[in-house]
Amino acid sequence: MKRFFHNELDTLRSHLMLMGEKANDAVNKSIKGLTEKDIDLVNNVIASDEDIDALEVEIDYEATRYLTLRAPVASDLRLMTVAIKASHDLERVGDEARNIAKRARKIILKQAGYSEFQTIPDMAIMAQDMLRDALQSFLHEESERAYQVMEKDEEVDQLNKANIKAFIRMAKDDPDLINRFLDLIFISKSLERIADHATNLAEEVIFLTTATETRHKAALEPKKESRESE
Amino acid sequence: MNESTQAETAAGPGTLEAKSSEYIQIRDFSFFYGDKQALYDLDFNIPEQRVTAFIGPSGCGKSTLLRSINRMNDLIDGAHHQGDILVNGNSVFDPLTEVISLRKRVGMVFQKSNPFPKSIYENVIYGLRVSGRKRKSELDQVVAESLQGAALWDEVKDRLHESALGLSGGQMQRLCIARAIANKPEVILMDEPCSALDPIATGKIEELIHELKDQFTIVIVTHNMQQAARVSDFTAFFYLGKLIEYASTEDIFFNPKERQTEAYITGRFG
Numbered sequence: 462m463k464r465f466f467h468n469e470l471d472t473l474r475s476h477l478m479l480m481g482e483k484a485n486d487a488v489n490k491s492i493k494g495l496t497e498k499d500i501d502l503v504n505n506v507i508a509s510d511e512d513i514d515a516l517e518v519e520i521d522y523e524a525t526r527y528l529t530l531r532a533p534v535a536s537d538l539r540l541m542t543v544a545i546k547a548s549h550d551l552e553r554v555g556d557e558a559r560n561i562a563k564r565a566r567k568i569i570l571k572q573a574g575y576s577e578f579q580t581i582p583d584m585a586i587m588a589q590d591m592l593r594d595a596l597q598s599f600l601h602e603e604s605e606r607a608y609q610v611m612e613k614d615e616e617v618d619q620l621n622k623a624n625i626k627a628f629i630r631m632a633k634d635d636p637d638l639i640n641r642f643l644d645l646i647f648i649s650k651s652l653e654r655i656a657d658h659a660t661n662l663a664e665e666v667i668f669l670t671t672a673t674e675t676r677h678k679a680a681l682e683p684k685k686e687s688r689e690s691e
Numbered sequence: 692m693n694e695s696t697q698a699e700t701a702a703g704p705g706t707l708e709a710k711s712s713e714y715i716q717i718r719d720f721s722f723f724y725g726d727k728q729a730l731y732d733l734d735f736n737i738p739e740q741r742v743t744a745f746i747g748p749s750g751c752g753k754s755t756l757l758r759s760i761n762r763m764n765d766l767i768d769g770a771h772h773q774g775d776i777l778v779n780g781n782s783v784f785d786p787l788t789e790v791i792s793l794r795k796r797v798g799m800v801f802q803k804s805n806p807f808p809k810s811i812y813e814n815v816i817y818g819l820r821v822s823g824r825k826r827k828s829e830l831d832q833v834v835a836e837s838l839q840g841a842a843l844w845d846e847v848k849d850r851l852h853e854s855a856l857g858l859s860g861g862q863m864q865r866l867c868i869a870r871a872i873a874n875k876p877e878v879i880l881m882d883e884p885c886s887a888l889d890p891i892a893t894g895k896i897e898e899l900i901h902e903l904k905d906q907f908t909i910v911i912v913t914h915n916m917q918q919a920a921r922v923s924d925f926t927a928f929f930y931l932g933k934l935i936e937y938a939s940t941e942d943i944f945f946n947p948k949e950r951q952t953e954a955y956i957t958g959r960f961g
C-alpha cells in the first residue's frame with residue numbers, strides 16, 4: 462500500500478536528481494568554457510550557482526519536514542540522512558564548478574594563446590562520469606555501480622598530483638605566466654574535489670541501499686562487511 | 692528463524708546483553724482455535740530483563756501468543772496447542788504447573804484496564820489476598836511499593852481507600868501495572884497497554900516500562916511503531932501466525948532483512 466505522504470519521498474528523490482544534474486552540467490560547462498574559450502559559458506556557470514544553492518535549502522527543508530511529521534524508519538529514514546548529506550555534496554560540486562569558471566574566465570580574458578591544460582580535460586571527464594554514475598546508482602538503487610565509482614577516485618587523485626607537478630615545473634620555466642599556472646593548479650584541485658564529492662555520494666548510495674558504512678577506513682575493503690550477510 | 696541468528700542478535704551491542712537470552716523459550720509452538728490454526732511453529736527465545744515487542748497486523752496472532760505464555764487461552768473452547776513454552780526453564784503446560792501460581796509469575800496488563808470495583812488499595816493487593824496473606828503492615832508496604840513502582844503513588848496516596856473506578860484511564864492502567872508488580876512476577880505481559888491513553892499517560896507508561904525492565908522481563912504488544920522503537924530492546928514481527936523476523940529493535944527499525952517487515956514498519960503493508 463502506498464500512503465499519501467510517500468509522494469513526498471518521490472519529490473525529494475527527484476529534487477536530488479535535479480540538483481545532481483545541475484551540478485554536473487555546471488562542471489561540464491566550466492571545463493568546456495575553459496577549453497573552448499567560451500566566456501558566455503563560464504559566465505553562465507557563475508550565474509546559475511544560485512539555483513543549486515536554492516535546491517540544497519529546499520531538499521534539507523523537505524527532509525527535515527519528513528523527519529518531523531512522518532517519523533520514517535528503515536530505508537525511508539536512511540533516505541533522509543542521505544538526502545541531507547548528498548545535497549551538501551552537490552552544493553560543494555556546484556561551488557567547485559563556479560571556482561573553475563572564475564579561473565577559466567581570468568584565463569580567457571587574458572587572451573593568451575596558451576592552451577596547455579595537461580590532463581585537466583581527462584580529469585573533468587572522469588569526475589563527471591563518477592558524478593553521473595553516482596547519481597544513476599542513486600536513481601536505480603544500484604550499490605554495485607556505486608562501488609565502482611569509489612574505485613575511480615584514486616585515479617583522479619593521481620592525475621591531479623601529476624598536474625600540479627607539471628604546472629609547477631612549467632611555472633619555473635616561464636615565470637611570467639605564474640598566475641596562469643596557479644589558476645590551472647586550482648582548477649585541477651577543484652576537479653579532484655569534485656571527484657571526492659562524487660565518491661561521497663557513492664558512499665551515501667551504498668548506505669542508503671544496504672545500510673553498510675563504507676566511509677574512511679571501511680572504504681578500503683568494499684563489500685566485505687555488510688549487515689545483509691550475517 | 693534459526694538458533695545462530697538469534698544468538699548473534701541477542702549478543703549484539705553490550706547494553707543488549709541480557710542475563711539470560713532464553714528466559715522465555717517458545718519451542719515449535721503452534722496454536723489452534725478449534726480447526727483454525729492461529730500460530731505456526733514459532734520457535735524463538737525472549738531474553739531476561741529486557742523489553743521485547745510483538746508487532747504485526749491485526750489478527751496475526753500477537754495476543755494469542757501472549758496469552759499462551761500465561762495460559763490465558765486455557766478457558767477457550769476447542770483451543771489447543773502443539774509444542775511448548777518454557778518460562779525460566781519450566782514448561783508452562785507441565786501438569787505440575789499450577790495456573791494460579793503461573794499467572795503470579797507471569798503477570799498481564801490488558802489493553803483496556805480492568806480494575807475491580809473495589810478500592811485502589813484492594814486492587815493492588817488482590818493477588819496477595821487470594822493467596823491468603825493478611826498482615827496489615829505487610830500489605831501496606833506492598834501497596835506503597837507497588838504504587839511507587841508503577842509511578843502512581845504520588846497521585847493516589849491520599850485516596851487509597853476510594854474506588855479504583857474513579858481513576859482516569861491512564862491512572863487505571865498504572866494501577867493494573869501496580870497490581871501485576873505486587874505479585875512480584877518474573878514476567879509482565881502487556882497487550883496494547885497504551886492504546887486508550889493520551890500522549891502524557893502513554894509517556895508515563897513507557898517510562899515505567901523502561902524502569903521496570905531492571906527487575907522484570909517484559910513483553911509488549913503494540914500497534915504503535917514508534918512506541919515499539921522507543922521502549923523495546925528486541926522486536927518480533929508476526930504475519931498470519933508466523934514469525935517473519937526477530938532481531939534487536941535497532942536492526943528491525945534501521946535495516947530490516949525481510950521485505951515484509953520493511954513494508955509493515957514503513958506503513959506500506961497491505
Ligand SMILES: Nc1ncnc2c1ncn2[C@@H]1O[C@H](COP(=O)(O)OP(=O)(O)OP(=O)(O)O)[C@@H](O)[C@H]1O
Nearest residue numbers: 724727729747748749750751752753754755756767
Ligand atoms: N477466541 C477465539 N476464537 C476463535 N478464533 C480466535 C479467537 N481469538 C482470536 N482468534 C483468531 O486468531 C487469530 C489471531 O488473533 P489474535 O487476537 O491473536 O490477533 P492479534 O495479532 O492480537 O490481533 P490484534 O492486533 O487485532 O489484537 C485471528 O484470526 C483471530 O480471529
Ligand SMILES: [Mg+2]
Nearest residue numbers: 753754755882
Ligand atoms: Mg491482540
